[in-house]
Amino acid sequence: MTIKRFFTFCLFVMCQIILAQNDSITSLKEVLVSDKNLKAYSASQSVLKLNDSIINKNEALLTDLLNFNSTLYFKEYGRGMLSTVSFRGTTSSQTAVIWNGININSQMNGSTDFNTISGADYNSISVKAGGGSVIYGSGAVGGTVHLNNDLLFFNRFENNLRLDYGSFNTIGVNYKTSISNKKWSAQIGLSKNSSTNDYKYLNRYTWRGEQRWNQNGQYDIITLSANAGYKFNENHILKLYSQTSNTDRNTSLITETETKSKYINCFNRNLLEYDGTYGKIKTNFKTAYIFENYQYFANNALKNYTYGKTENLITKLDVDYHLFKSTHINGIADYSRTNGYGTSFGSHIREISSAALLVRQDFGTNWKNELGIRKEFTNNYKSPILFNLGSSYKFNDWYNLKLNVSRNFRIPTYNDLYWDEGGNPNLKPESSYQGEIGNVFTFKNLTWTQNFYYMKITDMLQWVPGTNGIWTPQNQDKVISYGTETLLGWKKSYGKNIFAVNATYAYTVSQDEKTKNQIFFVPFNKATGAVSYSRDKISAYYQILYNGFVYTRADNDPDEIINDYTVSNIGIDYDLKFLDSFKVGFQVLNLFNKDYESLENRPMPGRNFNVYLTLKF
């Protein structure tokens, strides 16, 4: 049944490829990327890069961007509400979110809420599949999502402003200014995305016969970013990244009569980075301060709230030694100190040090090898030795084979260790062994990536009731995940007409080793497709998302599922050629008015609209 489905899908994708085409993204300027290791140590894994032209075609929040453009699966508690990810069948705390090279998953619950992040605050967002704990630490099991701000050093003064207005009073303001010369580069950004979010639930009525709608779903997300770089000379560069965000969000109700509650999440992230080259030695020194705070108001009518707060200081030294022509060695030492306090877990300091050694060897341009090993030192938990071993070999112009094996982990969180009552100080990290084979085919305008992976995760942390009725986390289950991912990109121009097609597909089996049941809320099948066309001043695009059914129960009760859904968006914009660029755009989201939900009784909106202006000056 599933195999059949897979082939049907392939057929569907192939058809699209025959029908469609590409978007040219070339940057000739010198770009200083914040996360060098993403480029240097990802030859043997698959990285999907979403640049600003893709970011601009999607709704503001990261969930939407990644849902429609990658193999990641999301579970949303209603539009704009808490959104958790599953990558390669893993849990939400087994996907690490990396901000300019720094892991920003919550110290409190281990995961990132993808609806607290707006895509336009970054120059690019990359999705790297597979293990990455050697470089990125805890949570890089299923994969990593990289939010990058790139600094460019050339003479420019550029402003970007985007204004959105859509259904349910959805307002977006995104402004970014980039000022740079050959020595200096600065980028200042502001984004504000809000919505009253009071959409109607399609075909749902109360017992009194009234139309049901999304109550208490309003949100407001504000982010301020400032990034700057200074080049003393070619060999010495200093960079500073800073970001503050505030998400003020009510929690959408399942039934109309529930007590209304809300969350306020606040982040402050600062990163100072120095790059120095001394002959064969390249050093990179990072120091970061990351602050995270949440306040939960269980009853909006009251002023009272519960809270949790962490302050995390990270220092990291990365020394790259160019051993000989083809070989680089990196030694990385880092120290992280977290001070966490909150209503539910008291006050605790956690210190973690680690040392890592990375080797990469390039035999010509066709054969690349990487090796990494890392060990953490802390008295909070027993830490396994992590490793990463990979190779990429380009057989010819059109075929590149990649192999990678790694061991990764996810450390216990503040909630797991210290929750009062129930926190368990004697936990081990969740750890995984995994292997993957990647095949990259490149023909003319087409790139086709086909990955196969197998992963075994042990010591899964699970909260279970103890004999006295108090819930407590335990290392218990083992999970085996395997599957395949397809990434397709195609691009072609016929005279002034430019066509592009991108598609992804993931087949995921993720099962409890004991029961052999599929992990609930992991779809066997997920696919996305995007087609775009542009000519002169006009560009138009169409997106489609297919999400296969998911079980909602651990026992795979066939009656307890979320049905599969297919959702489409369409958009068009026109450049009035005023200023550098002045685009007016219009989008129809959920074009076919599909009644769908990703969680039980959390309906998503039907057909809705968005208009936008994009100005460059």
Next chain:
Amino acid sequence: MKFSKLLLIALSISLFASCSSDDNDDPKGAYDNGFFILNEGSSDVGSVSFSSDDFTSFTKDVYASANGSDLIGGYLQNIFFDGDRAYIISGGSNVINVVNRYTFKLIAKIDSGLANPRYGVVKDGKAYVTNANTYSYINPATGDTDDYVAVINLATNTVESKIELNATANRLILENGKLYITEPNSSTKLLIVNIATKAIETVEIGSSGDSIEEENGTLFILRAPYSGSGEIVKVKLSDKSISRIAFPESLAGLGFMDIEDNKIYYTAGSSVYAMDINATTPSTTAIVNSPASYVYGFAVENNRIYIADAKFDKDSKAFIYNLSGVLQKELAVGVGSNGFYFNN
């Protein structure tokens, strides 16, 4: 001839009459002569399962079968009955669903005046429902003093008044016009509420007082602390005098108590014990050792012992034993099973 006709009529009338008297024992709906299992739910709404007493008929989600897509609400806490009606309390949604107890068809919803409703009892056309209102970990100032009893007019299905308790409230029973209320987490008192005068008295019983029953003029309250040993507190209704039955530490993880046919049944861990109602020391010999990993609901009725083994990410299990501890039936029920309610 005439007489015989008369006889025939008389005969047929008597036949008809006897038929109609038979009708009284016929089921009044699909869910007569059986029991409901209340499943509180987890992130999604709860459900109610039904099994007939002879286990031949079972419906996993009675409310959805009868009412389609209408939502019963989150964190279902309790069911109480009055006449042909059943009242299902949803603490998470601040709602009481009023249904026909035999068909489970929705009649009305009581959806204002409730704040985290917990348990209910009925007397003379009125329901008395404890409301936990806010909790002290959210609202330290008044969380432990804002609980109330909602007085509901069952003819109009509206909350007509509130009895403020100035304390915390959870389980309750009604006896001789008085409500007897316990609350295990924040209270050390038994609350006594006179429903006519709304006067409130308190009796100090100690913390963790939870299951409460009345037999022969005496209240039995199980004190079941998280750690350490528990006890049964006996309170005489006449003079509120207290006596106690201490439990040994070996009976760890005390959970629930039910009194049936002059025997006190109680759970400790996943086992069930029984003692005579007049005994002064508890039994430490289990009559049932169930495979349950989390006993979350318990009842003894009609010579059977009912245990709910709650699961929150999949079907819970209900185990039904006879009084000798022999398993009669195992049922796969909804998420978070927390109680049994008998419909006969």
